[in-house]
Amino acid sequence: MNRLKLALPYITVILFVASLGLFxxxxxFKYDDYENYIRVQINGTENVDLFIERLRDTSGLIELDKANNFAYYQQVDKTVVEENLNNVKEDYPEIETTVETIYPSVSKKQRIIDLALTTTLIIVLFAAFSYVTKTRAFNWNLKEYAKYYGLYFADNILSLGILAGLVSLLSLVYKINDYxxxxFFVLVIVKTSIYWFKLLQEDINQMKTHFVENFVNDSRKIFVVALILCVLLAVGMGVRSVIPLAFxxxxxxxxxxxxxxxxxxxxPKFRRALEHQVENREKTQTKPEKTEKKYVPNPKLKKKNKKKK
Amino acid sequence: MKRLKQIYIFVFIIVLGLLILPQFNLKIGENEFQYPNIDFSSVNSSATLGNFSRGYDLYDSKMYTATVNVDSTLTIEERERQLRDLVEVIRNRINYSNLHDIYVNGAIENDTYKLNLSFPDYIQESDIIAKYLVGKGEIFFENDPQVSQTGVALKDTDIVGQIKSIYDEQYGNVLSFKFANTALTNFYFALQNTNNYFLMRVDSTYFAVIQDPNYTNTQSLDLQTSAIAVPFAEVKLSPNVAMYTNIVRSYFLTSPLVVDVNLDPNFKTIKRDFVADKISYIAIFIVAAVALLMLMYASKKGMTKTIKFVLMLGSYMVLLTFLLKLLSATLSVNLLLGFILGLIIVVYAIEKLLSTEEDQQRTFLNVINYYCIFIALVIFTIYRFLLAGNTMTDAFGTLLASVISLLFLSYVNFKFILDLEPNFKPFRKRL
Structure with missing residues (x-):
């Protein structure tokens, strides 16, 4: 377990790089709401459900809406979809289909640019707000501020990157939308709240003690609260709500x-040096006791020696 | 003073708790009472105390389809561009009209453009709103043929400054605007008839344009060319008159459509996505989740802290729900997502507050206040730059209501609750 803990930072960095690569x-995202997609409306008096089931294995299918009799396709040519539909129609000639290409109101590029700009703006707001508070109320200097709040920024960049990778991975099988x-904002807002409540109330000396444990405990608490709320709400809302809540x-x-x-x-180099430093400190703390015993002159022995002479 | 604070906390929770109850009818003898029967229209004209407005995914919604014949000489790229422009104009109209719950997307089916307009269940007269939204948006000024036969030499380009949709005590919902000073002569000339008005024709709808009554009262030169456009009876008598004047206002702010759009008055019902026939379960499961959190807290902390935790969380829940109903929020999956995020933050903040040393709790309340102001700024930023026509508006709106509730509570209720000294042994002997 300790080894896993030691390896976790490296795993995180690898995950970050892999996520960016995947992204x-x-x-x-492969399937998403920000690009053209094909919607097929299926109409008929009978066998509609059977027809929809037969579409399940057709290429480019991303979603079947059985409640409204829609099938959604993306990253596939319209003619391929029509060809597939005609093949299935041979078995169900009574079914009517309408194929249309839907155009999104916001493009993927625009959505990603908007997201990046807004996240940057939030981080800048956070930096400005927290810097003013820290320097005014706690007399931190810029170096101290950069040292501790640098973690927040690095943390945000890492976690946003990993989340982007995970979402990109999910988009291989599921249509990604504004959830x-x-x-992304859940992540930024939760992270900000942990840092805010932790860093704003304490001065730098208080903060140095139990720094890691406090942060990790807070993350754990938030996770437990979120888990209870999401699981119970998912039960109330039905299976389809699992994906947005899971986000x-x-x-x-x-x-x-x-x-x-x-x-x-x-x-590692610094860690070894630090461990070495700690060991040395322990040694130096024990040494004086030994030296005291060694060099304290025993008055009785001195007297004996004198007598022998 | 302590007794007063105690009373305030309990009255706060009980009164707001009663106000957020769903609508029901009570029959006592022959008299039937409807609850709640309190008019909050002075705060928000569409306040829905009682039941939430029915939003997307949790309730069925309506989809209207409008079609446009494609110019066959256009290439595929030109068609796509034209469709995008068309959708963009309608989306801007929706945004300018503050109808953020209506979504539009464009589709191409063979040689036709299709515009799909989605309406949540709660919007009344959706067919008329859809007709206005896809209207060409051409604006002309002319004289009423029954009053005068001369023409009006004014154009919509003569209007300068802001065009506002306002409520006038005498005329109701009207449009208010100002013509350029250079158009003064033409404006006065147009008003020279027995009734002192001329017509503004917006597609097939008419408005009567009169000189701003404020000019008549004050004779202020700034208002000399100001006018108000009063809708005629067919619009004026509708419950959605404010909505229509807002849409017409959006015509001034967007370019007219370059093509004729034919709206199919029949709509398709899009069935609910998440649950079937158990909407009330959601409320039960939310209450159960909050109760579970309270129990978990009680199992780890003492009774005094648990009571404070319950009172703080209870105050938050009733205040937030009251605010959401007052602001006529629509109950949708997105609203629930925002609600959960808000609740996570609030539970975390309360837990941190109660675990802080007693002498530091006031300072921590200030920390919460700063945080709330910060998050409110963040949401405003997101709203301004990211959420135009976005389905997540409900989620971020709810989150904003959450932090505003937390800000208010940390200024008032939480301070009072921290001062409480719960006594669990009311019958203990006094020494």
Missing amino acids: VFNHG VLFS ILVAIIVNFLTNYSILTFQV
């Missing part, structure tokens, strides 16, 4: 992972 390779946007939980887990990794991370 770039996938051009953001993703919400999960919240995943965002909090990523937050926990990066918090722990960032706060416990030490470069």
Whole structure:
């Protein structure tokens, strides 16, 4: 377990790099609401359910809406969809289909740019707000501020990157929509609240003690609260609500992972040096006792020696 | 003073708790009472105390389809661009009209553009709103043929400054605008008839344009070319008159549509996405989740802290629900997502507050206040830059209501609750 804890920062960095790679390779998200998609409306007096079931294995299918008799396709040519439909129609000639290409009102590029700009703006707001408070109320200097709040920024960048990768991975099988946007802000807002409540109330000396434990405990508490709320609400709302609610939980887990990794991370060279330093300190603390015993002159012995002479 | 604070806390929770109850009818003898029967329209004209407005996914919604014949000479890229422009204009109209619950997307089916307009269940007269939204948006000024036969030499480009949709005590919901000073002569000339008005025709709808009554009262030169446009009876008598004047206002702010859009008056019902026939379960499960959190807290902390925790969380729940109902929030999946995030933050803040040393609790309340102001700024930023026409508006709106509730409570209720000294042994002997 200790080894896993030591390895966690490296795992996080690897996850971050892999996530970015996946994000770039996938051009953001594979299936999403921000690109053209094909919607097929299925109408008929009978066998509609059977027809919809037969569409399940057709290429490019991303969603079947059985309540409204819609099938959604993306990343596939319209003619391929029509060809597939005609094949299935041979068995169900009574079914009528309408194929239309839907255009989104916001493009993927625009959505990603908006997201990046807004996240940056939030971080700048946080920096300005917290810097003013820290320097005014606690007399921190810029160096101290940068040292402790630098963690917040690094933490945010890492966790946003990992979350983007996870969402990109999910988009290979599921159509991503604005719930993703919400999960990004869950992450930023939860992370901000942990830092805010932790850093704003304490001065730098108080903060140095139990620094990691406090942060990790807070992340754990938030996760427990979110888990209870999400699980119970998912039961109330039905199975389809699991994915949007899971976005919240995943965002909090990523937050926990990066918090722990960032706060416990030490470069091996420095860690060894630190361990060495601690060992030395322990030795130097014990040494004086021994030397005192060794060099304290025993008055009785002195007297004996004198007598022998 | 302590007794007063105690009374305030309990009255606060009980009164707001009663106000957020769902609508029901009570029959006593022959008299039937409807609850709640309190008019909050002075705060918000569409306040829905009683029941939440029915939003997307949790309730069925309506989809209208409008079609446009495609110019066959256009290439595929040109068609896509034209459709995007068309959707953009309608989306801007929706945003300018503050109808954020209506969504639009465009589709191409063979040689036709299709515009799909989605309406949540609670919007009344959705067919008329849809008709206005896809209207061409052409604006002309002319004289009423029954009053005068001369033409009006004014154009919509003569209007300068803001165009407002306002409520006038005499005329009701009207549009208020100002013509450029250079158009003064034409404006006065247009008003020179027995009834002192001329017509503004917006597609097939008419408004009567009169000189701003404030000019008549004050003779202020700034208001000399100001006018108000009063809708005619067909619009004026509708319960959605404010909505229609807002949509017409949006015509001034967007370019007219370059094509004729044919709206199909029949709509398709889009069935609810998440649950079937158990909407009330959601409320039960939320209450159960909050109760579970309280129990968990009680199992770890002492009774005194638990009572404070319950009172703080109870105050938050009733205040937030009251605010949401007062602001006529629509109950949708997105609202619930915002609600959960708000609740997570509030539970965390209360837990931190109660675990802080007693002499530091006041300072921590200030920390919460700063945090709330910060998050409110953040949400405003997100709203301003990211949420135009976005489905997540409900979620962030709820989150904003959450932090505003927390801000108010940390200024008032939480301070009082921290001062409480719960006594669990009312019958103990006094020494």
